[in-house]
Amino acid sequence: MTYPAHTQTGWLFRPDFGRLCVHLVLLAYTALALFPIVLILINSIKTRAAIFADPLALPTMKTLTLVGFQKVLASTDFLLYFGNSLYVTVGALVMIILFGAMAAWALSEYAFMGNRLLALFMAIGIMIPIRLGTVSILDLVVHLHLINTRSALILVYAAQGLPLAIMILAEFIRQIPGELKDAARCDGVGEFKIFFQIVLPLIRPAIATVAVFTMIPAWNDLWFPLILAPSDETKTVTLGVQQFIGQYATDWNSVLAALSLAVIPMLILYAIFSRQLIRGLTAGAVK
Amino acid sequence: MASVSLKQIRKSYDGKTDVLARIDLEVAHGEFVVLVGPSGCGKSTLLRMLCGLEAITDGIMSIGDHVVNHLSPAERGIAMVFQSYALYPHMSVYKNMAFGLKVAGQNKAAIAERIKNAAAILKIDHLLERLPRELSGGQRQRVAIGRAIVREPQLFLFDEPLSNLDAALRVQTRLEIAKLHRQLDATIIYVTHDQVEAMTLGDKIVVMHEGTIQQAGSPLALYQQPNNLFVAGFIGSPKMNLFACTVIKATPEHVIVRIGNGATVLVDVDGSAIKAGANATLGLRAEHIEQGQNGSEVFRGVVDIVEHLGESNTIYLRMDDGQEVVIRGDGDKSVASGEPLVFSADSNAFHLFDDQGRALRRLYPGNMVSSKRKPVGSIRPMEIAHINGSRR
Numbered sequence: 001m002t003y004p005a006h007t008q009t010g011w012l013f014r015p016d017f018g019r020l021c022v023h024l025v026l027l028a029y030t031a032l033a034l035f036p037i038v039l040i041l042i043n044s045i046k047t048r049a050a051i052f053a054d055p056l057a058l059p060t061m062k063t064l065t066l067v068g069f070q071k072v073l074a075s076t077d078f079l080l081y082f083g084n085s086l087y088v089t090v091g092a093l094v095m096i097i098l099f100g101a102m103a104a105w106a107l108s109e110y111a112f113m114g115n116r117l118l119a120l121f122m123a124i125g126i127m128i129p130i131r132l133g134t135v136s137i138l139d140l141v142v143h144l145h146l147i148n149t150r151s152a153l154i155l156v157y158a159a160q161g162l163p164l165a166i167m168i169l170a171e172f173i174r175q176i177p178g179e180l181k182d183a184a185r186c187d188g189v190g191e192f193k194i195f196f197q198i199v200l201p202l203i204r205p206a207i208a209t210v211a212v213f214t215m216i217p218a219w220n221d222l223w224f225p226l227i228l229a230p231s232d233e234t235k236t237v238t239l240g241v242q243q244f245i246g247q248y249a250t251d252w253n254s255v256l257a258a259l260s261l262a263v264i265p266m267l268i269l270y271a272i273f274s275r276q277l278i279r280g281l282t283a284g285a286v287k
Numbered sequence: 288m289a290s291v292s293l294k295q296i297r298k299s300y301d302g303k304t305d306v307l308a309r310i311d312l313e314v315a316h317g318e319f320v321v322l323v324g325p326s327g328c329g330k331s332t333l334l335r336m337l338c339g340l341e342a343i344t345d346g347i348m349s350i351g352d353h354v355v356n357h358l359s360p361a362e363r364g365i366a367m368v369f370q371s372y373a374l375y376p377h378m379s380v381y382k383n384m385a386f387g388l389k390v391a392g393q394n395k396a397a398i399a400e401r402i403k404n405a406a407a408i409l410k411i412d413h414l415l416e417r418l419p420r421e422l423s424g425g426q427r428q429r430v431a432i433g434r435a436i437v438r439e440p441q442l443f444l445f446d447e448p449l450s451n452l453d454a455a456l457r458v459q460t461r462l463e464i465a466k467l468h469r470q471l472d473a474t475i476i477y478v479t480h481d482q483v484e485a486m487t488l489g490d491k492i493v494v495m496h497e498g499t500i501q502q503a504g505s506p507l508a509l510y511q512q513p514n515n516l517f518v519a520g521f522i523g524s525p526k527m528n529l530f531a532c533t534v535i536k537a538t539p540e541h542v543i544v545r546i547g548n549g550a551t552v553l554v555d556v557d558g559s560a561i562k563a564g565a566n567a568t569l570g571l572r573a574e575h576i577e578q579g580q581n582g583s584e585v586f587r588g589v590v591d592i593v594e595h596l597g598e599s600n601t602i603y604l605r606m607d608d609g610q611e612v613v614i615r616g617d618g619d620k621s622v623a624s625g626e627p628l629v630f631s632a633d634s635n636a637f638h639l640f641d642d643q644g645r646a647l648r649r650l651y652p653g654n655m656v657s658s659k660r661k662p663v664g665s666i667r668p669m670e671i672a673h674i675n676g677s678r679r
Binding site: 177179180182183184185186187188189190193197198201202 | 391
């Protein structure tokens with residue numbers, strides 16, 4: 001018996017124009033998204049003259065210089081700013097995940113008075129940008145004597161990230177089969193233990209998603225550090241970079257070097273969380 | 288192990304309509320009780336109330352000598368096996384079984400000992416280090432049972448534990464649960480919607496419908512003497528044939544009724560609670576009907592559909608008044624659709640229900656010689672009468 005030619009190659013290897021198009025579009029988008037980052041990276045290791053002569057050119061042996069990195073690492077408080085950014089971001093992240101998951105668990109698991117109202121209140125928090133409340137926040141921070149402290153930033157970023165975190169986590173917690181919690185209750189496990197030992201491990205992918213979504217705006221923010229914590233001891237990286245940008249002359253080498261360095265912690269955190277983004281952890285729990 | 292007693296248990300979510308009402312049930316030490324009923328009858332709710340996952344609106348529930356109405360699941364000394372197994376997906380089999388014990392503050396050596404014993408009973412020793420997702424359905428089922436066993440509970444609760452298994456595995460696991468019951472000498476309350484599971488496993492079957500207990504008793508009692516139309520229709524497969532009829536004559540020795548096509552049928556039931564002229568329902572199980580006219584009551588019909596099962600045929604007939612009848616016919620006798628067929632049954636095989644659906648007492652409730660077990664033609668009706676004891 002003979003088979004038609006196309007069945008021997010198999011459908012897997014046939015050129016699929018639909019898939020090709022999808023990949024082309026995605027590749028184009030990737031190029032677009034990576035372009036500014038690549039531009040920063042290649043210019044951060046070029047001389048000032050070369051940056052202005054041809055911003056798009058790759059560094060050559062003649063134009064290669066690390067003067068920007070040297071300046072940033074040696075002559076400024078950059079490491080302090082770096083530490084401040086990390087402290088604020090991680091602090092906010094921990095608060096958002098811990099309290100966000102707890103609130104999400106409460107909203108999705110327990111029926112109590114005002115449950116719906118509270119969920120709606122949180123949803124409004126997603127829709128209204130926190131910067132609209134800057135004046136009141138400043139007022140509040142001043143009265144709490146938290147002005148020029150990193151705690152003020154942590155609190156503000158936690159407030160900014162919580163609504164979305166609660167929304168996402170509640171959705172995931174709702175997907176955990178009820179019988180799992182019932183089984184734990186039959187085993188005599190307390191509600192706190194159920195939350196920390198059953199629920200939290202099961203929503204790890206969601207937590208990773210929330211972490212990625214909330215840490216990037218906190219790390220990149222310029223607005224609140226400028227208003228709430230502009231002192232030299234509490235400056236974050238984004239604010240610290242501003243010192244290289246002058247009214248008349250901008251030290252582009254240092255700016256680009258600082259920005260390049262600022263990407264690194266985000267990349268590391270992202271790498272950690274993206275491992276957790278892999279789904280399918282609940283497979284095998286129930287049929 | 289312990290006995291369980293439910294007195295006038297009621298459950299209502301909104302305070303107006305009762306999901307469960309007037310539930311009275313006594314479960315003896317070591318008894319295997321099966322709650323059975325169609326979906327929505329409240330059997331799972333009752334199980335969850337026993338477990339402590341649902342509050343009890345009214346009534347007294349006791350396990351052993353203790354009233355447990357307000358005790359948490361852990362304090363009741365129960366263990367539950369869930370329909371979906373509900374294994375903790377991020378924990379190994381060992382940790383799944385150990386978790387509850389660890390929370391209860393047992394020491395490590397004692398936990399290891401208990402898990403070793405349970406694993407040996409269930410033959411899952413080699414799976415202890417695996418994660419639930421690496422197990423087959425049947426293995427997960429065993430782990431779920433193992434997690435219940437290690438807690439050494441006073442009472443086991445099973446919530447439709449077999450419904451996620453395929454047919455072959457279901458039969459096998461059913462046998463194993465029966466064996467386990469012997470081995471552990473455990474009091475078990477088991478929920479299912481499958482009447483075959485109920486009949487095969489239960490020492491006592493509790494048939495529920497619309498939040499009330501319709502009848503509780505041994506499998507044979509429920510099969511031979513169902514209390515009402517619902518139980519009659521629910522227990523037995525295929526379903527009992529039901530004929531609308533009118534009572535012509537009622538005596539304590541027998542009742543004569545007229546069915547839809549005008550034929551009269553003599554039924555061996557105690558007719559003292561019913562009067563001539565009343566509407567009633569006649570019931571007859573498919574397996575108590577035989578092909579041919581050997582039985583004392585003879586009917587005629589035309590074959591609609593035949594299902595060949597090998598050892599028997601399930602024949603769907605239509606009588607001349609449109610009444611549908613299901614017969615379990617002899618597997619060796621071929622029957623074709625559209626064929627006219629004569630069938631019959633003995634008077635003692637019939638059930639009779641009054642206009643409220645309540646059953647009248649059957650006078651000879653013992654199992655009739657089923658048409659499929661009897662070599663056709665080898666036993667005459669007189670001999671059947673002889674086997675069942677002389678009557679009439």
